[in-house]
Structure formats: C-alpha cells, structure tokens
Amino acid sequence: MAVALKLLKQLRAPHTSSTILHRNLSPRLSSIHSATRLFSDSPPLTEPLPAPPPLNPHSPSPSSLNQYELAKFAAVAETWWDSEGPFKPLHMLNPTRLAFIRSTLCRHFGKDPLSPKPFEGLKFIDVGCGGGILSEPLARMGATVTGVDAVEKNINIARVHADLDPVTSRIDYQCTTAEKLVEEQKNFDAVFALEVIEHVADPTEFCKSLSALTVPGGATVVSTINRSMRAYAAAIVAAEYILHWLPKGTHQYSSFLTPEELALILERASISVQEMTGIEYNPLTGRWSLSDDVSVNFIAYGIKTVTSKMSRVTEFPVTARGRLAVLSAHLAAATIEPYELGPALEPHCASAHVPPPGNLRGPLTIVDERTGKRYQVQVSEEGTVKATDLKKITTGKNDKGLKVYDPGYLNTAPVRSSICYIDGDEGILRYRGYPIEELAESSTFLEVAYLLMYGNLPSESQYVDWEFAVSQHSAVPQGILDIIQAIPHDAHPMGVLVSAMSALSVFHPDANPALRGQEIYKSKQVRDKQIARILGKAPTIAAAAYLRLAGRPAVLPANNLSYSENFLYMLDSFDNHCGKYDIWSPSNLIKHFSVRIYRGNRSYKPNPRLARVLDVLFILHAEHEMNCSTAAARHLASSGVDVYTALAGATGALYGPLHGGANEAVLKMLNEIGTVENIPDFIEGVKNRKRKMSGFGHRVYKNYDPRAKVIRKLAEEVFSIVGRDPLIEVAVALEKAALSDEYFVKRKLYPNVDFYSGLIYRAMGFPTEFFPVLFAIPRMAGWLAHWRESLDDPDTKIMRPQQVYTGNWLRHYIPPRERIVTSDADKLSQVSVSNASRRRLAGSGIFENMSGQSQRLNVVPTVTMLGVMKARLVGATRGHALLKKKSDALTVQFRQILKNIVATKESMGDVMKNSSFALTEAKYVAGENIKHIVLENVHNASIKVRSRQENVAGVKLPKFEYFTEGETKNDLTGLARGGQQVQLCRAAYVKAIEVLVELASLQTSFLTLDEAIKTTNRRVNALENVVKPRLENTISYIKGELDELEREDFFRLKKIQGYKKREIERQMAAARNFANEQVAEKLSLKKGISLHSAQNLLSAEKDDDIIF
Secondary structure, X not given: OHHHHHHHHHHOHHHHXXXXXXXXXXXXXXXXXXHHOOOOOOOOOOOXXXXXXXXXXXXOOHHHOOHHHHHHHHHOHHHXXXXXXXXXXXXXXXXXXXXXXXXXXXXXXXXXXXXXXXXXXXXXXXXXXXXXXXXXXXXXXXXXXXXXXXXXXXXXXXXXXXXXXXXXXXXXXXOOOHHHHHXXXXXXXXXXXXXXXXXXXXXXXXXXXXXXXXXXXXXXXXXXXXXXXXXXHHHHHHHHHHOOOXXXXXXXXXXXXOHHHHHHHHHHOOEXXXXXXXXXXXXXXXXXXXXXXXXXXXXXXXXXXXXXXXOOOEOOOEEOOOOOHHHHXXXXXXXXXXXXXXXXXXXXXXXXXXXXXXXXXXXXEEEOOOOOOEEXXXXXXXXXXXXXXXXXXXXXXXXXXXXXXXXXXXXXXXXXXXXXXXXXXXXXXXXXXXXXXHHHHHOOHHHHHHHHHHOOOOOHHHHHHHHHHHHHOOXXXXXXXXXXXXXXXXXXXXXXXXXXXXXXXXXXXXXXXXXXXXXXXXXXXXXXXXXXXXXHHHHHHHHHHHHHHOOOOEEOOOOOOOHHHHHXXXXXXXXXXXXXXXXXXXXXXXXXXXXXXXXXXXXXXXXXXXXXXXXXXXXXXXXXXXXXXXXXXXXXHOOOOOHHHHHHHHHHHHHOHHHHOHHHHHHHHHHHHOOHHHHHHHHHHHHOOXXXXXXXXXXXXXXXXXXXHHHHHHHHHHHHHHOOOHHHHHHHHHHHHHHOOHHHHHOOOOEOHHHHHHHHHHHOOOOHHHHXXXXXXXXXXXXXXXXXXHHHXXXXXXXXXXXXXXXXOOOOOOOHXXXXXXXXXXXOOOOXXXXXXXXXXXXXXXXXXXOHHHHOOOOOOOHHHHHHHHHXXXXXXXXXXXXXXXXXXXXXXXXXXXXXXXXXXXXXXXXXXXHXXXXXXXXXXXXXXXXXXXXXXXXXXXXXXXXXXXXXXXXXXXXXXXXXXXXXXXXXXXXXOXXXXXXXXXXXXXXXXXXXXXXXXXXXXXXXXXXXXXXXXXXXXXXXXXXXXXXXXXXXXHXXXXXXXXXXXXXXXXXXXXXXXXXXXXXXXXXXXXXXXXXXXXXXXXXXXXXXXXXXXXXXXXXXXXXX
C-alpha cells in the first residue's frame, strides 16, 4: 500500500492541493456530486477542466477518443479507489451491475450462478476500465480479464491496485483503444463497456469495434445514461446552470443515448439486444437496484449475431409462439426456421402480356347540337382532356360554360401520378411498374414503401439506412400515449388512430407549414424526416390502440426486429413480460395499473411465418391509386396543411364502413351463411336482391382482383399454422358457386382483396374492429408517396371542385311574422330526449320551483327557532362530512374492485384456453366414451359455493367463495382409457370454476358498491345543494326578521322619548306662565304653590319609561 501511495504522489504531485480539496469538501457538496452522478459517470469537478494532457507517442490512435472526456478523467485519476471521493457512486453502483452481469452471462454461457467462480475459462474485456472497479470483481469470478483504457494514468492506478491481490494481479491492463485491438484481431467471449459510450466521439463506430471484439455468439454488456428530460433537468439545468454545482459544459446532453438509439446502434453492429434494465438510486436507503424505469440509467445485454438485412431473422433458432390460444397444440415446442413465401405463390405474372396503351395524343372535335358550333380540345398522350377546356362550350351570355357532372369521381382524374397503375379490365396492379405478384413473392414491406416513396427499389446499403431511419422514429411521445390512455378503453381503434395521428401535428410543430412557412416542405431533409417519423410511429400507435382495447399499457418497440415482427412483438410481448415477476405483489400490482408504457419482454420473438404473412398483407394494402382515403390526403395536402393532419384526414376516410370495413362485412356474411349447404339459398337471395354479397366486385376491377389471388394463398399458409377455420370452407364454396353462376360472371363480380383478408386477420387473433387499423398501417406508405409526389407536381393547386346548383334562383328576405311554412322538408326534426336528459330537466325544474320563499323553511322568526335552525345546520354539516368520507371510502374500494375485475378477466383468458385445450385432449384420448366417463361417473359436485357479507363503510358487500366437501367420486384409474387426460381436464375446469366464482363475487360486489355509491352521493348532493342551503337561507331569514323587529322597537321607543320630552317642555312653559301671572297680579301663594317648585316639578322626578 505504501508503494501505491508513493506512486500516486509521483503521478499527481502538482495537483496535491486539488486532491486535498476534494477530500475536505462539505458533506453537502458530496451529496450533490452523488446526485449528479446518477446522470453521468463523469467524476464531479469543482473547478474548470484542465487542458487535455499531451498524448503518449506510444498511446493508441485517437480516432474514437474525446479529448475533453480524457482530460476530465485524467484530472481525477488518483481518486479511482477512494470510496468517498468523486467515484463513490460507481463504488455503490458496482454490486448492482455485477448482479446483472452474473445473472445474464451465467444464463448465456450455461454457467452455475451459485458457483464462486462462474466465469472460469472465459475471456472478458473491460473497455474503458478506468481504475479497474469492474475488472477486479470479474477476475475474482474466474474470468481471464483484459482491461483497456485510453488514459494512461488510469491504467497505472489499476495496475498498482491489482498487484495488491494475487488473483487480480493476473489482469492484463493495456493503455489502448478498442479500435486498436480490432486491428490486432483480438476476440473475447464477453465485452463490457459500462458508462463509456457517452464519452466517445462516435458511438456507432465504437459499437462496431465492440462487436468486432466479440466472438460470434458471445455477449456484450453496455450501460449508459438515457437522453431524457429528467436527466437533462437534473444533470444540466439544475446542476450546472441553476445551482452551479458543476462547471457549465460538464455534461453534454447530445452525448446521452436513449434505449432505442442504443439498441439500434448495437443492431447495426450485429449485436442483438436481449435484455435491457434500468438502474435506479434510492436516496433514502442509499442503495442502487435494478428497475423497469430506464428514464435515467440503464444497462443492456446483447448477443453477437449474424443478421439477414432483408428478412432480419437471426441465425439462432427461436422458440415459436403462436398468437392465438389454439396455437399451443401446433407450436408448443417447435423450432421454426425462417419462412420463405415464394413457393406458395404463382411465379407467373398474368399481366405481363398486356402492352402499354401507347400515345393517345391528338385533337378532339366536339359538335354542340344546341348551337351548331364546333369545338376542338386537345387530348393528352394519356387519353385525358383538361376540364377547363370545356368551359368554352357555351350557349350564350348567361351560360358559364360546360361542366362535367361526375358524382363519386367515376371518370375524373384530378392528378397525374407515377406511383400506382391499375387496369381493372385485365386485373393488373403495379407499384412503380412492378407487378404486385412479384413484390408479394420476393420483397418486404419496407422495401416496397421505399419503392413507392422514391420510385426505385433500394440497394442493399440504401435499404439498411432506410430501415434504420424508420425504426429510429418508432417511439411515440409520451403525450400521445397519455391521449390514448385518456380515450375510453372500449373506443374503436380507428378513432384512437385518427386522434393520435392528428395529435402528432401538435407534437411536431417544426414540420407545420402554418407555423414555419410554406417553403418548409421544399427541403428534402424535412420531407424525408416526416416520412420516416410516420412510418415508424404508425405501428406503435396502432399497437397502443390494440392494447388499450385490452385494458393494457403500451409496449416499447423492439427495433432489432423487422417492421411486421416489431408490430407483433408490441402486441404480444406484454404477456411474457408480466410472467417474469409476481404480478400480485403490492409493488408490481401498483405498477401494473399505473405504468403507462412497458419495455416488454426483449427475449420474445414473434412467429416468423406469421410475421411474413402479415408483411405480405402490408404489401398488398400499401397503395391502390386514387381511392377515397388517398384522394382525401391529397385534397387536404393541397391546402398546405401539415402532413400529420393530412394523414389523419385520410385515416378518417378509411374509418368509413364503405372503405375500410369491407372485410368485416365479409365475416358477418359468412357467419350468416353458416354452412356450405346454405350457399344455394344465399345465392338465390342475392339474385332476388334480398341478400347482399360482400367481398365480390370492385369499383375498378372488372376481373379477378390480383391481390385476392395472393391472399388466398396466404390464407392457406396461415391455416396450416393455426388450424383451418370452418368459415374457409364456406368461403371457398361460395367463391366457386359465384364464379360458376352466369348471374355473377355476366356482371363481372369476382372476389376482391377483402374476401379472404378478414379470414386471415380473424385466424391470427385480431378482433374485427381492428381490421381497418391493419388496413391503415401499410396504407400510410401510399398516402405519404402521394403527399410527396404532390409537393413536386407543378400542377398542384388547392382543390376546389365545382358544383351544379339546383336551388332557388332568387328570393328576398321576409320578416319572421310574415313567413308561411309551405313544406316540412326543411323543418327541424324533434330531437329525442334521453332519460338522463329528462332527469336533468326534472332536476332543473325542482330548483326553479325552489326560488323565492321555497328556498327556506316556513318558520316563525323567533330567537328559539334561530337556535333550532343553527342546531340543525350543525347536524347537516356533520352528516355531510361523514357521508363524504363514506363516499370517498366506497370509491377507493370501488376502484380496487374494478382493478381486481380487470386482472381476473385477464387471467380468465389463459384459464379458459387451458380448459378448452384440456377438454380437446381428453376428448381425443377418451374417444366416444368421453360422455360416459366424464358425465355419468360424477355423481356429486366437487365444488360448492357459499356466500358471506363484508362490511365496507357500512355497506354489506356480498362475497362468494368456493369450498369442497369430501372427494370427487372417480371410478377411472390407469392411463389406458385416458384417465390422466380426464383428470387434467377436471383440474383445468376446477381452476376455471374458481376464477369464475372469483369474478362473480367481484362483479356482484361491484354492482352492490356502485349502487351504494350512487345512493351515498345522492345524499351528499342533497345535503350539500338542498338541505344546507335551505337551512342557511332560513337562518339568514330569521336573523333578518329579528333585526327588523329590534329596529322597529328602537324607532318606537325613540318616538315615545320625543313625545315625552315635548310634553315636559309644554308643562314647564305652562307653569312659568301661571307663575308670572300670579306675580303680576300680586296674588298670595297661600295655596302652597311655590314658583321654584313649579319650575322643577318635571325634572326633579325620575320617569322609568324614558330609556335615554
């Protein structure tokens, strides 16, 4: 140890004072550094960074080095092993990182995690090892460790510390870089780069070097900081600019990486991310732990794979998992190899023999029989005439020119396009000249999307960049997910998709011409970014809508999968993710109902055959010329609106049942037919116009829809995986009957793309209301291609169609009293009033009748009554408070029961699936004896249900619980007649009954509690809005009346006082006059009257009636 300290002094002698300063900082500053370390592994600095040290002439090439970061670490190199120094957070974090590494790598290499040396015989490399904090524990676990770092002082410190232990002294520390080791062709079983990637100059090249250092099938572990607002607020805004804990520029927000970006970078480096976990710090306990929260720190584990750039299917076999419950029998233990759809499709292109139409340019002469005039208009080479050329055909002064009346645009071409070609008579559909049959056979959806967008199929490098750009934008803003969560869970998924697409405009104002100017879309970079954004976010939004329909939170996309695989992953990985931990634990139960988005189970891989089928369906639905939704998109885009609003309008057009709901109508029709035997009657009903046949005929195609041929092949492929749907037999027989009937052949009614697509979606487990969404996802590519084309079209003008006016020609205003109703055609119809509206109106009437005197009680205004009313008000206030508390308690219990119902219903699906499968298995084994074995040999019920009551805030909730009495009689033994399968079937149904009893108990309590809450709330509202206001008004009335009585008594007494005073003055005046008269007459006072006493007669006596 003394040697180590001596070497440290020699390495950092000029900066000894700095070291002392670090160790003598106040505890407050240490805690600040620890908190800041949550967002960056850079050692905290309390002074400006020094200049970068000069490079060793023998040091590695600085191609991927960041000199600023090198200087930062060199400045504090001597503190690596100071557990209370700048690297204290790393020392605290290290056990958590090692636990993750031990768990994942032992599983990866098949090692025993309980062994003291689980990694014995494996070669590891720690890139950016620093002082060896991670390298030494790995060496103690038996691995042969190589530690590399670009800072020579870090390597010296690591070597000195490693020499203190014979086990760690074998670590091979090198001052070099990953790129240099790649040149030396070094390979390792596992590569670690923890808290390093955010400090390199080029993360992509750095990850390529990590991949090159990893042997095929080896493991790579990377940890870093998320580029999130939480990290930005704490590490940059607060720490550097507000609190000034760190120098400005210590952290670079742009160097942080999101989990999606890291996964994409690793994917491009042929590292498939298998698991990604967050690391969080609890300031109360001072401990780090693994968590689902990846908003700040996270760690990822990946495998070095070899990936096909087109199919994106790894060379490692994946365990197939069906999308449906019925797939268990087919795919339970199967290993599925990548599926190629080519052999299932006809290689022959039926449209190859059709020649191009040729040049149709020339003059067209029109003779107007009304006037005898001749007009000449020019026909273009495509066989069109300008509608404005017809305006010159007129009959006179009042004629504004000839217009074309074309309801539904049956023969009107508002645009010129090179994207899609359709020949309805020949049954031809081509994307940019490529037959749809060839693209469905050989291409992928993203490749077709590139073709539609840019006119040509991409090269290999272009495809990789294109796929990366789309997947990079697959995550959606949290605000969009909040909007989806705010929508009712039973809302139609298309309504959710329309709302989310429209909301994207608000979250991306940088692409709004109304805010940034009309010239913004002239930038190719801006246009391409919006295209990648929408194509990337569309499946994520659709998956969130699907999961919202199921009452589940959204799942983060997995960008290492193909476009269709990622979509299926977001739909299905939720179940696997929930199965990894105990959902019934209190913490996980809270997360289950509070987390707005899940990471999903990164180890889950969708069935590649079903993913390929979905990819082909996406290709078939990607584009179809100027249909209703595409016309809506171009119509909106012509006004200069942003692309998100234009596509939201197109999605709304697709929402219409005449456009996007045809395949759902086909399923309803096939269900109504039921069996093949009913088809003749149905055909006759169609001929007699009593029934409607869905899925036949098309506005454009007068021949067999080329997409329908492909989809029929796909249907057979899907049914070979999930089992044959009984309705497919009905569909095939109906198609055969229609194509052989002269009625349909004569009218050219052939199956269209919707005839079989609904059956495929149903077989894959999608609900019928989700079918239009599966239509909208791929059609986004066609809408975007038309939007992009319209921006470059010089003929693009704001769309303003003409109309044919058929109304009144001229009328003059008449006052209302003089108007006469001549027709009921425009009369406002009577709006039906719902029962809820009647209730509210009745309530309003009651409150109106309570105006005036009825707002208070009719009482006599006395002091006694005032006391009574005050006592009643106190009682009403207390009652209101108690009822309010009761309502709150019942509401909490109500929400908990609702959550339990949701969880029970989610588990009920799996239970019912297992029961159905067990019954099918028992029927298969027992054969014809199943009825005798199961039904006739069971005489007593094995499960009984009893009820009890639970008191919740004074409300007695009924509860049901099951119990068993004795044993179920069972005469079946052995395995010869399927006894084991029957027992398993019984056990499965016992579990199903238990879940049903639990669900019945919860739903009964739910209804009882709901009624109790309504009753309690009515009482609360009555006390709050009626009783208390009435008592308060009554008290105010009594107080006012009593005050008025007091004022009347006051004025009455005042009046009496004035009267008495005036009477006294009159008597005094009379006495004076009398005395003066007596004196003047010189009369004696023998009568005993004294003049003095007469003057004081009134004032000398006290009068009790005078109060003042």
